[in-house]
Amino acid sequence: MAIDPIAARSTNALTRDTILRGLNRSQLALLLVQEQLSTGKRLVRPSIDPIGTSLALGYRGRIDRNAAYVKNSNDAFARLGHADASLGSVSDLLDSARSIALAQATGTATTATRLGAATEVSEMINQLLSLANAQFEGRPVFGGAAEAPPFAAAAGGVAFTGDLAAILRSFGDALVAPDNVAATRALGATALLDAQATGSATAATGAATLTDSSFVGHGTDAYAGYDLVVRTGPNAGLARRITAFSSATGTFTFASAFPSVFAGGEGFDIRMDFDPTMTRGGKAGAATAASGPGTLVSSALTGDGDNAYNSLELRVLTGANAGAVRQVTDFDSATGTLTFGTPFGAAFAAGDTFEIRAAATQLGQLRGGLGVNLGSLRVQDGVGGPSVVVDLSGAKDIGDVLDAFNIAFGTAALPVAAGLNAAGNGLELTHTAAGTIVVSEEGGGNTAAQLGILTAPAGSPLVVTGTDLDPTLSQGTQLAQFRGGLGLDKTGLAISNGQLGGTVSLAGAFTVEDFSNLVRGAGVQASLEIAPDGRSLSLRQLLSGGDLRVTNTGGGETASTLGWLDSLRRKDTAQLNAGSGVLTSAGPDLRFTTKTGATFDVDLDGATTIAAVVDRINTAAGNVALGSPILAYTDEATGALFIDDRGPDGGSNFSVDGVDGSFAAEMLGIETTVVNPVGIDPVLTLAGDPLNATGLRDASVFTALLDLRNALTSNDTQRIAAAADRLSAARNTVLNGRAEAGARARRLELTKNRLEDETLTFQVLLSQTEDLDFADAAVRLTQEQTVLQASLASAAKILQTTLFDFIG
């Protein structure tokens, strides 16, 4: 303590206090060092080093987190290893099965040896079941998220009851990966029946229509609302919207004509985009006023936006129309009036309750599933007029967007109302006082552009009609919203799958989810899925050894519209001849001899589908520039390939033969000669043999073994050989599955090593931050001790002496 030398006057109490203070400080310092020494930590309290405390907590959190990731890696590594081991056994099993197949396919094998081998294969199937149902720590290895066991013998095959979920785990802050291998990838289980329709013109038409007789009976307007894309011929690559479809003739009518006429033989696909309308979602309520049977008024719906409920199906719950369902064709937001395409049976009374069950179109569903990322935009009443900024950043679905607009317009008293456009696929802003609407971006974003309502700077008079926002399907999408509101015929489907069969009536179904429940309830080992692109629905074949086929029932067109209809056209050649497929040879496979006596060859290499085979024949026929075309098509009634020779009569017979020893003509059922009754019939039709095509089968290890067993039992050499090929393919699938598991395991190992290195670094940092430097502490301890001792010693001396000791 500094003492002013002039005023220096020390007193005994001052001396005492000064000494005590010094001693106290030394002792506190000693106490801290001792506390640090006894805990080994520098940071015994946050206040010693607040920043260090924060750092230490951060390091410790990091270390703990890494430890959890490493634990996850180890766990997943073990799990993938288990999957790999199981797949290794599966692969061995398939090798032995293939040896059996090759041995029994030879001439030396007898019925008796084949029956014996069949028993052996049955045993293998049981073994395979137990391998495929392998579990690791309570979770099935190939069952996704489902409860074990995922595979079970059912209906003469093996049913997959698991799911294909990827079980995601965290292996690092930004590294999330599955710790399982899906049954599809590891074992080839399940197959998808996609929405698909393909054909080729069977008659010469104009440019505004196209006829394919193999589509006869698919149901009236079954394909209206879809686009038809031409595959071959002069219109190749072009698409037109189908506006009508005649089930009687198989004729498609287009919204606008193609540039060229169809001569027959042109291949085409129908683009199965279910193209649902947008909606603000379901609503339940009550009529607030009496109305006729064609409309329903509910004031609770006012302000929800024009057309916001269009194309949805509404069910009346109480009143005269209780239980009846109708599709809404128009919604007027100002009055809350719903108009129906078909009037109800009776008028509505106030208080009649109703429900619309559908999910709102989420913003993530827009633009084909890309979604939109919204900010703000500005809407102006005429150029230079009053305007309002609409903040859409909080919007989650179309209803939120409409509400945000209408609230902003209401608050700013702008004479504009927001709703959906008449097509139900975009927004629409309507000026309520016949002015001009200007929509511009606000805050540098592209919100208006994303929503398709950006106008030119001069604005748009009366109305801004938004562009098609192309929403995808969701579980809550109503079937009535399909095809831009044309909806899906609800007559139903007949589904057969091996020994199983059933019909699914959609009468009570509103949404995709309802549909999915009905399919599940049909007990045909199939499940409904939304296709990955969100544009169509697929049916998943869950039964290995099954044979999935879907047809229309009750004269409806449900299966046609869904693109699931069983037809020869959509088959792969591998599905022909009860699954034996079609063998082609290098070079030309088929030789055609026409009525004119001309010949041409068709090469089928790479044509793996019937549609491709038909295209090849039709294209080749066109290429040889015959006097009249050869026209190939499928005859769906007999399940056979038909070929017409419509050329001029040259007196020759019309025949198809194999070339260079190719079996393709025989296997396609067309190796035959049509005798030319000279001078009578200008068109010779070659009616092929029925091709005995299977339905949708999966390419699983089970199917391969089941095929082998059945082939052995039925003593069919050709099928035994086909089964051997299937076994090879299945083995490749398993190998790929193993490779996938192995690659992932290796990646996890690398990540783990990196994390462990990182942990070490953080441990060093943590130690540097929070641990005590013992050498430093020891020095400090000694110092403080010395100071204390010196203080004590000097205090003892100073306090002893006063003048009184020396006087008297």
Added chain:
Amino acid sequence: MSLFTNLNLGLTALTAQQAAVQTTGHNISNATTPGYSRQRVDLAAIQGQRFGNTFIGRGVAAGSVRRVIDTSLEGRLRDSTSRLGAANARSGTFARLEALFNDISGQGLSSSLDAFFVAAETLAARPADAAARGSLIEEGAALADAFRQVAVNIVADRDSLNQQVRAGVDEVNRLTGELARLNRDIVASEAGGAAPNAANDLRDRRGALLRELAQKVSIRTVETSTGAINVLAGSEFLVLEGTSATLTTVAETDRGSRVDVPAFAATGTKLALGGGELAGLLESIRKDIPAFLDDLNDLARGVIYEVNKVQSSGTGLVRFASLVSNHATPSGVPLSTAGTVTGTPAGTTVRATDLAGYPDNTFNGLDLVVRTGANAGQRRRVLDFDGASGTLLLDRPFDSQFAAGDAFDVTALPFPVTDGSFDLRVTNETTGAVTTFNIEVDLDKSLPLPSDSTLATIAAEINAEAGSLVTATVTADGRLQITANSPSSRFNFAGDTSGFLASIGLNSFFSGRDALTIAVDSQLAADPARLSAGFTNATNDNGAAQAFAAIRNAKSLLAGTATVEDFYRGLASALGTRSAEAADRAESQSFLEAQLDAERERLSGVNLDEEAVNLLTHQRAYQAAARFIATVDTLLDTLINQL
């Protein structure tokens, strides 16, 4: 002039030196008495006697005994004592708060948080495993315990500080009583100023008491002409002449806890506290502890809300036949109504023109929760609502000034709920068929006004859409109850974008609304199968377990800028900084005090060596005076006997 006069002169010297010796003795005896000021006898030569043309001295007179004291220094010392008292009180509070953080030893809240998230990772590996499920719930319970323990300790600490305030007030009363008595005694002893130094020791005693008082409260003193000292705290008299004002404590409520505020018993006026231990204690009670508790509550609320959002939107191994929400809200009032502050409100009134149009009293009894601005996160009770102007009357003012445009919500629910929707999924447990009903939570204040969702409209919407499968009712106390209609139907929820489920507490992981009330939901604790490990009905779906674990790295706190861990680190670091600051302030104040003390001691303290010298001097003077008398006596003897 005569020889007898000289004898008398000697006598004055003897008397004076005796007085000086006695005073020195007094000083020596009081060398260690706290607050004692050394005394000095004022010796003065007696005015000389005229002798012809000259004056001859008549001896010495012992004047008054004076204290050696610097009154301005005493005042500065008292101020410093007040500041030290306040600083010590706060530094003590922080030291205790720091002790609640035993994280550095690795067993605090942060390790409980870690353990919880690690358990979530383990669950992600084995979603259907009973042990893994139980473990996450157990770690959740441990986390809740850790939160509660810290919170309870903080509250207990606050209670003990209140007790210290009350004890401090008692001490002040004792001191002011004593001071009033001393004032009376001093005035009496000094005869109302006639004998200014008559009461030296009483004055020292008074000085010591004033310092003790200053340690408790900061005071100002005014000495009157009669020798009494009036003591003021702020502008109120604590001691006025011979009387003292009695203090008492008035209980106030601050953020739901009691604060004892010192006030005058007679008038009820609150004591002005500029410094002193009481000021420090109140600062701790009002600011330091609530600030820390608020931070802790924010963290707890963040954890509760985020965890519950995952749990409520997920699927357990079992789904529900019946469920009642943990929290309640008036059934006819919008779940949450957003407002924007109009103007710059002061006091307890907040005006929001965008709330105008709702009926009067709509929001009475609800809470106003500030979303943006200086008061973000604060919550006040609405006492009254005027629909015409959109004015809300609150139970107490906000901590900071509002700015126009600050956004707030009026709600009865403990957590935010926004415009959005959630899915009610009903599973037919026999067929496995799932039916999803999208329930809209409409809180966009769309026109007309009553369109926003209330608990009643949510229940009605559930009944209208899913009435064939489940029944929703609002209980008498304002909770939402959902019951499946058929024994084969079970329900759960999914995809909540509104926060409604977590906010009202339907299928919660944690019950409670802050660090003091957090606990694992009792139904979940009783049945671990309820724990949501996935988002689908698939037994081994681990989506929700992953989502629980992801909360750790999600920036969910401080308006989306901090993860749970960041927030906690900030909390620990801020506490350390504040504590270090408070300790530094206390130490430097103590240093200053020591300096002033030393200054006072240097002036007024007793130095025994000095006193020894004084003693010797006075002894010698006394001896000399006695010798003088003896000499005069000899002179007299000569005169009487020799003549």
